[in-house]
Amino acid sequence: MYFINLVPYRDELKEKRKKIFIVKSAAVVLAFGAFYFGVYHDFEHRMQYEKDKLTYLKGVESQLSAKVKSLKNLENEKSRLIARENIIQKLQDERAWSVKLFNGISNAVPKGVFLTQIQENNGSISLTGYAQGNAQVAQFMRNIKKESIFSNPDLVIVSSSELQNNPVKYFVVRTKIQYEVKKKPKDSNTDKHQENTNKGK
Numbered sequence: 001m002y003f004i005n006l007v008p009y010r011d012e013l014k015e016k017r018k019k020i021f022i023v024k025s026a027a028v029v030l031a032f033g034a035f036y037f038g039v040y041h042d043f044e045h046r047m048q049y050e051k052d053k054l055t056y057l058k059g060v061e062s063q064l065s066a067k068v069k070s071l072k073n074l075e076n077e078k079s080r081l082i083a084r085e086n087i088i089q090k091l092q093d094e095r096a097w098s099v100k101l102f103n104g105i106s107n108a109v110p111k112g113v114f115l116t117q118i119q120e121n122n123g124s125i126s127l128t129g130y131a132q133g134n135a136q137v138a139q140f141m142r143n144i145k146k147e148s149i150f151s152n153p154d155l156v157i158v159s160s161s162e163l164q165n166n167p168v169k170y171f172v173v174r175t176k177i178q179y180e181v182k183k184k185p186k187d188s189n190t191d192k193h194q195e196n197t198n199k200g201k
Contacts, residue, residue, distance in 0.1 A: 100149050101125075101177070108143035108150075112136040124176050130161065131169045141173065150175045
């Protein structure tokens with residue numbers, strides 16, 4: 001009867017299984033390592049992408065903030081320029097109006113009348129002065145009515161007085177001021193004459 005020694009075979013089989021287990025374990029570890037590395041790399045890539053995106057958005061936000069600030073500065077500068085332009089326009093209008101006012105007064109004052117005081121208050125003007133007589137005062141009132149810058153003239157005071165031992169009339173005239181001077185209407189007779197002249201041609 002023969003006996004077969006299986007111990008070496010079993011040891012060899014056991015050693016093969018051990019090697020296979022080690023190889024498989026190593027493969028699993030490598031696979032897990034690769035998977036972990038891939039996940040970590042992807043996570044790092046995503047994190048870097050988000051950081052770059054955040055940096056870009058911050059840059060865009062800074063640019064927009066600078067543009068908004070620039071626009072606000074432009075708006076403020078525009079407002080200042082408009083305000084300055086309005087002031088200049090107002091001064092020019094007041095100067096033009098002052099010229100019209102004094103031209104109207106100069107045109108209205110006849111010979112024998114001189115003014116001592118001109119006072120403006122709430123859209124009205126008071127003219128104080130002396131005249132040689134009532135006729136000059138009356139002429140002054142008529143002239144004021146002819147000036148388009150004045151309206152509703154009123155002779156407030158007229159009284160006898162003396163100036164350098166000469167008898168004169170002291171007067172105060174109050175009249176309203178037309179800030180927008182209306183143009184005088186054209187003479188209809190002049191228009192008809194012009195029309196007839198054109199037809200004759």
